[in-house]
């Protein structure tokens with residue numbers, strides 16, 4: 371009798387916990403936003419428009435996944451938007467101008483991304499400069515490099531179909547939807563990151579480092595190494611997202627991804643991950659990514675003038691953050 | 705005659721021009737509670753950070769059970785059986801109690817996956833609950849609750865029980881009763897006694913001389929990076945220890961005052 375009651379109580383407590391969780395709040399708002407847009411303009415949920423949103427979603431979403439892990443560990447990376455541009459630019463220059471095999475060019479692009487992440491991570495952890503300053507400088511260096519080596523002109527991308535193009539930016543039809551292979555990348559990486567953060571030993575370390583670095587170090591957790599690897603992971607995924615985008619639109623531009631760093635961080639924090647580290651949610655980030663893409667897309671469709679965009683986006687982000695803060699406060703009172 | 709567990713010989717450590725430790729030597733024996741006292745900046749925290757691998761030492765030698773050891777990282781110290789509860793809190797507040805208890809020593813399945821190995825949640829929860837029960841934390845605590853919902857005293861108890869759980873030979877507490885209420889302080893002191901009863905050696909840093917006399921067997925006094933005195937609790941008194949800490953003969957000071 372009491373055991374049953376206890377079980378029921380536990381179950382209802384778990385539900386209450388879920389309802390009060392930051393992910394759920396984001397999800398609820400996402401549903402409201404979607405419903406509002408489609409009420410104003412039914413085209414919002416048309417197969418064409420959904421396909422459209424799904425084409426963009428993985429590119430920013432993939433970066434947001436890595437950023438979630440990095441933020442949970444208490445650091446962040448402002449250079450992702452620039453790496454998003456530099457990766458494809460290097461690959462295309464090597465493959466087209468220098469005539470190097472595309473596979474080798476991709477490998478070199480990957481190594482450059484690894485190097486950028488490693489430099490970010492090493493300076494942040496070993497020299498002890500805040501990741502804000504380090505990656506802000508890196509943003510300038512990387513963006514500058516992309517502009518310089520292209521002399522500011524976009525490169526025509528690899529448009530001959532090949533295994534890499536198919537792998538990264540192939541498309542397929544699913545009923546009335548035209549979808550890109552990049553969606554699979556996004557799904558696979560989402561599962562990987564969710565597994566790491568919630569179920570793996572590494573995830574426990576990442577959260578602990580972001581929550582109280584000294585405590586984690588005192589328990590023998592290799593905090594610096596974990597952070598360096600997360601910086602590398604973030605740069606590599608930014609490069610991957612850039613490649614996907616470049617292959618999809620068949621062009622590598624040195625100014626691609628400008629401003630993406632803030633958009634990506636917004637996706638992550640709107641989803642409920644704490645900017646101060648320690649608390650991260652991949653599910654929340656996926657919801658946040660959907661939300662920001664849907665908002666950007668929906669705002670056009672409901673006829674908000676293009677120049678007024680950011681007013682709405684900024685306002686919605688603010689509302690979300692206030693909501694998360696209130697939920698956090700309430701659960702602290704409990 | 706009890707066996708020696710940890711011995712430090714002529715430990716030196718400086719931060720730039722600050723000589724935080726100058727030739728500090730001490731010996732800890734099995735099953736005793738040693739209080740390490742000294743004024744602010746005397747070098748107490750630095751000494752225990754040296755033992756726990758947070759700040760590798762500049763010179764000197766460390767022996768564990770008479771065998772010379774090198775401690776260059778927190779991992780080394782933990783592997784040798786030295787568990788430390790630092791002054792600046794040892795827990796990650798955003799993590800659950802269970803995850804904190806096993807931080808750095810997570811039970812996993814498929815351990816060949818290394819850091820990507822999945823946590824064994826069943827084991828994690830059951831060991832955590834068992835441990836919480838064993839250490840007799842009075843209030844019923846949920847192993848899944850995050851640490852930031854706990855009181856300061858509960859946090860200290862969790863940190864201490866974590867140290868006990870891995871059967872550490874030496875447990876070091878850096879001002880564990882700081883910021884605690886009366887009842888919580890007594891909880892921690894009771895805990896220290898239990899830890900000793902279970903056969904662990906405890907090194908206990910505090911500014912509260914009354915606590916020293918309540919739980920310690922022996923007192924080590926530090927001043928300006930050096931160990932200046934050692935007394936067994938039975939052979940000394942509060943006033944003597946206070947004057948040793950200050951480096952002045954208190955009773956003499958008092959007498960001088962009366963003359964004037």
Ligand SMILES: Nc1ncnc2c1ncn2[C@@H]1O[C@H](COP(=O)(O)OP(=O)(O)OP(=O)(O)O)[C@@H](O)[C@H]1O
Pocket residue numbers: 719722723724742743744745746747748749750751
């Ligand atoms: N990381 C550091 N860098 C530079 N100086 C340090 C560092 N840590 C400690 N010190 C210096 O070393 C000396 C000893 O400090 P320590 O923290 O060991 O003192 P303590 O005895 O623990 O004092 P308290 O009782 O106030 O905690 C002080 O002069 C302090 O300023």
Ligand SMILES: [Mg+2]
Pocket residue numbers: 748749750791878
């Ligand atoms: Mg101290």
